[in-house]
Amino acid sequence: MGNDATLSEKILAAKAGRDRVMPGDYLLLKVDVALANDITAPMAIKEFKKAGGTRVFDPQQIVLVPDHFVPNKDIKSAEQAKMMREFAEEQGITKYFEVGRMGIEHVILPEKGLVKSGDLVVGADSHTCTYGALGAFAAGMGSSDLAGVYLTGKAWFRVPESIKIDILGKFKPYVSGKDLILKLISLLGVNGANYMALEFSGPGIAGISMDGRLTMANMAVEAGAKAGIFPVDEQTAAYEAERHIRVEKTGPDPNATYCKTLSIDLDELNPQVAYPFLPSNGRDIQEAEKDNIRIRQAVIGSCTNGRMEDLREAACILKGNKVHPRVRCIVIPGSQHIFRQALKEGLIETFIDAECAVSTPTCGPCLGGHMGVLARGERAVSTTNRNFVGRMGHMESEVYLSSPAIAAASAICGTICHPDSIRTQGEK
Amino acid sequence: MSIRGKVFRFQDNVNTDEIIPARYLNTSEASELAAFVMEDIRPGFGKREDIKDGIFVAGENFGCGSSREHAPLAIKTAGISCIIARSFARIFLRNAINIGLPIVELKDTSGFDEKDRVEICLEAGTVFNHTKNRGLRFPPYPEFLQEIIDAGGWLKYAQKGK
Ligand code: SF4
Numbered sequence: 073m074g075n076d077a078t079l080s081e082k083i084l085a086a087k088a089g090r091d092r093v094m095p096g097d098y099l100l101l102k103v104d105v106a107l108a109n110d111i112t113a114p115m116a117i118k119e120f121k122k123a124g125g126t127r128v129f130d131p132q133q134i135v136l137v138p139d140h141f142v143p144n145k146d147i148k149s150a151e152q153a154k155m156m157r158e159f160a161e162e163q164g165i166t167k168y169f170e171v172g173r174m175g176i177e178h179v180i181l182p183e184k185g186l187v188k189s190g191d192l193v194v195g196a197d198s199h200t201c202t203y204g205a206l207g208a209f210a211a212g213m214g215s216s217d218l219a220g221v222y223l224t225g226k227a228w229f230r231v232p233e234s235i236k237i238d239i240l241g242k243f244k245p246y247v248s249g250k251d252l253i254l255k256l257i258s259l260l261g262v263n264g265a266n267y268m269a270l271e272f273s274g275p276g277i278a279g280i281s282m283d284g285r286l287t288m289a290n291m292a293v294e295a296g297a298k299a300g301i302f303p304v305d306e307q308t309a310a311y312e313a314e315r316h317i318r319v320e321k322t323g324p325d326p327n328a329t330y331c332k333t334l335s336i337d338l339d340e341l342n343p344q345v346a347y348p349f350l351p352s353n354g355r356d357i358q359e360a361e362k363d364n365i366r367i368r369q370a371v372i373g374s375c376t377n378g379r380m381e382d383l384r385e386a387a388c389i390l391k392g393n394k395v396h397p398r399v400r401c402i403v404i405p406g407s408q409h410i411f412r413q414a415l416k417e418g419l420i421e422t423f424i425d426a427e428c429a430v431s432t433p434t435c436g437p438c439l440g441g442h443m444g445v446l447a448r449g450e451r452a453v454s455t456t457n458r459n460f461v462g463r464m465g466h467m468e469s470e471v472y473l474s475s476p477a478i479a480a481a482s483a484i485c486g487t488i489c490h491p492d493s494i495r496t497q498g499e500k
Numbered sequence: 501m502s503i504r505g506k507v508f509r510f511q512d513n514v515n516t517d518e519i520i521p522a523r524y525l526n527t528s529e530a531s532e533l534a535a536f537v538m539e540d541i542r543p544g545f546g547k548r549e550d551i552k553d554g555i556f557v558a559g560e561n562f563g564c565g566s567s568r569e570h571a572p573l574a575i576k577t578a579g580i581s582c583i584i585a586r587s588f589a590r591i592f593l594r595n596a597i598n599i600g601l602p603i604v605e606l607k608d609t610s611g612f613d614e615k616d617r618v619e620i621c622l623e624a625g626t627v628f629n630h631t632k633n634r635g636l637r638f639p640p641y642p643e644f645l646q647e648i649i650d651a652g653g654w655l656k657y658a659q660k661g662k
Binding site for chain 2: 098111112114115118119122123124140141145146148149152195196197198200212213214215216217219220223224226228262263266267296298350439440441458460461462463467
């Protein structure tokens with residue numbers, strides 16, 4: 073009790089200029105970054121104008137990323153993107169990322185150093201919680217919230233209660249942040265953390281890479297959480313230093329109050345596969361292998377798993393192999409920067425040799441937009457974050473969520489499988 | 501303010517992809533969105549004549565998934581006057597408050613069936629099911645949220661404070 077605060081409470085108190093805030097407090101706070109995309113920005117812009125807005129509060133605060141339906145898939149979505157582009161021009165918003173210079177919003181904001189540790193970030197996209205990996209307090213909101221920031225620079229917050237996730241041990245081979253977060257969501261349930269923040273802690277987090285942390289924080293919302301936050305440690309400091317940002321190490325106070333603690337031992341964790349139609353339907357890969365799940369499509373990308381480490385992991389498994397004749401494997405680097413790096417490292421060549429389709433960065437099939445929409449009865453394994461009914465296309469299609477390693481192995485096998493069941497060329 | 505209407509019943513975990521599927525998100529025009537509301541759970545629902553003054557009753561975690569404000573907006577524009585659920589997903593709740601779509605959290609929503617006639621009084625915190633002749637209470641909104649509602653939504657509130 074007393075004055076010891078969780079990391080979320082610390083950040084929110086600092087922003088409110090108070091010593092202490094308590095769960096349940098409502099705060100009106102100035103935000104550091106306000107993000108919107110080609111689906112949510114048009115509505116925010118309309119609301120802003122309807123409320124009589126002419127000039128935004130601070131153009132430097134605003135980030136606009138067309139990523140969902142771009143390069144535009146049809147006339148209507150092109151109109152949406154155009155509205156956003158013109159708003160950026162009219163308002164002098166420089167943090168607008170055009171096709172050819174863009175990437176998926178939650179991949180490029182950390183990559184370009186546009187969000188940093190300790191920031192208060194709001195975004196009209198539910199996966200805005202991704203930046204908790206850097207020790208920022210970042211929460212998804214709606215378009216009216218964004219319009220409010222455009223008008224006043226501020227948004228309203230309710231200080232959340234926090235759940236402590238105590239992580240022990242070390243990942244086994246082919247187990248990563250995606251498996252850990254899928255496991256946690258299956259333990260918590262899809263609304264087990266509704267209105268709350270997840271705080272990741274324990275000796276195990278030192279061994280989780282920044283890409284892995286971004287994947288985990290990204291999916292906090294899949295348990296209903298408002299934020300998923302990591303302490304700022306050496307690894308965060310090193311990541312930020314590469315972007316010329318200096319940060320102080322910080323974390324929750326030792327006796328902070330949590331409404332619940334969940335412990336998990338990485339030594340015991342197996343690769344996870346979340347069955348349709350909820351992200352909380354995670355099961356061990358061994359179980360999925362027994363179910364002999366035949367797939368038509370494998371998707372490797374998205375704001376969850378479209379980063380460098382993800383592509384390396386997938387390429388390592390695909391190298392010297394071919395995608396199963398029945399399967400379409402679609403690989404989507406999360407940003408132009410990652411695309412170029414993957415080219416340099418020869419990963420793109422590996423993908424093409426394996427007969428994958430490689431796309432320019434986009435959300436694409438993740439939300440059933442374009443670049444891999446499923447037909448009736450089709451089944452996909454995907455490194456994305458949601459497997460709701462109809463998420464990737466037809467209402468009678470199915471999505472199984474997994475890590476890049478499992479998705480790559482399954483693309484080769486034609487059924488959902490562990491990478492151990494694939495023989496790489498070297499071993500043949 | 502008293503809200504009356506006819507119940508449309510939904511289950512737990514209704515997500516925003518079901519409320520308004522992503523394939524219709526290439527527009528932000530409210531009336532276009534309303535035509536496809538609940539399309540993936542009840543095809544054709546948004547085009548029905550009898551949904552005006554409807555009230556949604558659902559289980560837990562209504563509105564989970566994406567942050568799209570298109571979801572509560574499509575529901576509101578279709579003529580649904582209130583949503584009663586055991587719980588709401590966080591962003592959906594926020595969006596509904598921000599755009600002025602009344603929502604009610606009731607501990608138990610099992611006693612409602614499709615087509616029941618219901619009356620809700622937000623100030624008094626009561627829901628009366630006329631068909632079942634049964635009344636239930638819910639706690640009032642926290643003061644801050646009530647102020648947003650009284651101001652006529654978040655943007656009006658935000659501008660007032662400026
Ligand atoms: S990749 Fe998928 S989850 Fe991520 S922002 Fe795009 S649509 Fe949303």
